[in-house]
Amino acid sequence: xxxxxxxxxxxxxxxxxxxxxxxxxxxxxxxxxxxxxxxxxxxxxxxxxxxxxxxxxxxxxxxxxxxxxxxxxxxxxxxxxxxxxxxxxxxxxxxxxxxxxxxxxxxxxxxxxxxxxxxxxxxxxxxxxxxxxxxxxxxxxxxxxxxxxxxxxxxxxxxxxxxxxxxxxxxxxxxxxxxxxxxxxxxxxxxxxxxxxxxxxxxxxxxxxxxxxxxxxxxxxxxxxxxxxxxxxxxxxxxxxxxxxxxxxxxxxxxxxxxxxxxxxxxxxxxxxxxxxxxxxxxxxxxxxxxxxxxxxxxxxxxx
Numbered sequence: 001x002x003x004x005x006x007x008x009x010x011x012x013x014x015x016x017x018x019x020x021x022x023x024x025x026x027x028x029x030x031x032x033x034x035x036x037x038x039x040x041x042x043x044x045x046x047x048x049x050x051x052x053x054x055x056x057x058x059x060x061x062x063x064x065x066x067x068x069x070x071x072x073x074x075x076x077x078x079x080x081x082x083x084x085x086x087x088x089x090x091x092x093x094x095x096x097x098x099x100x101x102x103x104x105x106x107x108x109x110x111x112x113x114x115x116x117x118x119x120x121x122x123x124x125x126x127x128x129x130x131x132x133x134x135x136x137x138x139x140x141x142x143x144x145x146x147x148x149x150x151x152x153x154x155x156x157x158x159x160x161x162x163x164x165x166x167x168x169x170x171x172x173x174x175x176x177x178x179x180x181x182x183x184x185x186x187x188x189x190x191x192x193x194x195x196x197x198x199x200x201x202x203x204x205x206x207x208x209x210x211x212x213x214x215x216x217x218x219x220x221x222x223x224x225x226x227x228x229x230x231x232x233x234x235x236x237x238x239x240x241x242x243x244x245x246x247x248x249x250x251x252x253x254x255x256x257x258x259x260x261x262x263x264x265x266x267x268x269x270x271x272x273x274x275x276x277x278x279x280x281x282x283x284x285x286x287x288x289x290x291x292x293x294x295x296x297x298x299x300x301x302x303x304x
Contacts, residue, residue: 007233011242014226017219019249022100023257024219025092028212031202033093035195036216037086038188039203043217045185048178051225057175064171065179073168078180080162085220087155096151097254098262103155104247105273108280109134110160118164126283133276137269144265173228241281 028036052061064070091100109131115121123131141149169176195201202209234242251270254260 003233007230010226011230014223015242015245017223019246022092022097022253029093033090036089038191039213040216040220041181041184041188044220045181047217047221052178061175074179075183077165078183080158082184084158098260099151101247101250103152106156107159109276110156114160114164126279130276130280133272137272141269177224
């Protein structure tokens with residue numbers, strides 16, 4: 001099997017786990033969102049530390065986290081991804097998976113907007129239209145619902161900011177994610193200690209729920225590991241397109257499995273977002289083809 005095909009399979013597996021994860025979190029509606037988030041953090045930390053240790057990279061992790069600037073950046077990234085995780089769990093528990101799906105559809109277009117604001121990136125006409133369609137979708141939902149789609153926007157913005165912060169970290173994804181969950185682990189353990197001291201803790205009081213809580217570490221760590229492996233084998237244009245499988249599967253879970261209602265305004269908003277993503281993806285593919293042609297031309301000239 002070629003490295004590219006292996007990379008695609010890794011990426012599809014990662015995004016499928018993310019997209020179908022509402023089915024797992026729905027089984028844990030008896031557990032408070034913060035308690036579940038804390039367990040997810042702690043068990044993920046154990047898995048990632050084991051992985052980094054097996055790779056012989058613990059020294060790299062220690063060196064990275066001891067740098068004050070890197071630690072500060074890591075802390076902000078950890079807060080962003082923790083907020084994203086917690087809000088997603090909350091959305092599943094209260095039956096708002098449709099809104100979470102919309103948020104993850106918005107995320108690539110929010111990233112484009114962040115690039116303009118934070119990095120002074122210039123956009124092509126098609127990219128401006130794509131961002132405009134996303135803004136129109138938000139405006140439509142706001143006018144129709146009488147309030148901003150705050151859940152979708154918060155999920156999109158928090159993950160986009162997380163990606164922006166991660167771009168500044170000069171370290172591999174597995175080491176950086178390990179650092180993130182380690183930074184959050186003391187707070188997570190303190191919260192679990194408090195919950196159990198109040199007699200409300202679920203862990204070890206219910207065998208089924210306890211097993212599912214331990215599994216939260218694997219369901220958090222495995223897709224990140226797969227996605228990291230995919231990124232080494234697949235070009236970013238393909239990787240970006242495969243990311244849309246995640247919110248598509250979330251939407252499937254919401255509408256088909258959980259029977260959440262899809263209001264007409266939401267359906268139109270999804271259509272606008274999909275149109276924007278189509279334009280954005282077409283532009284990304286054209287850029288990738290142009291880059292390949294330039295690379296091949298440069299290789300041909302150097303061979304002469």
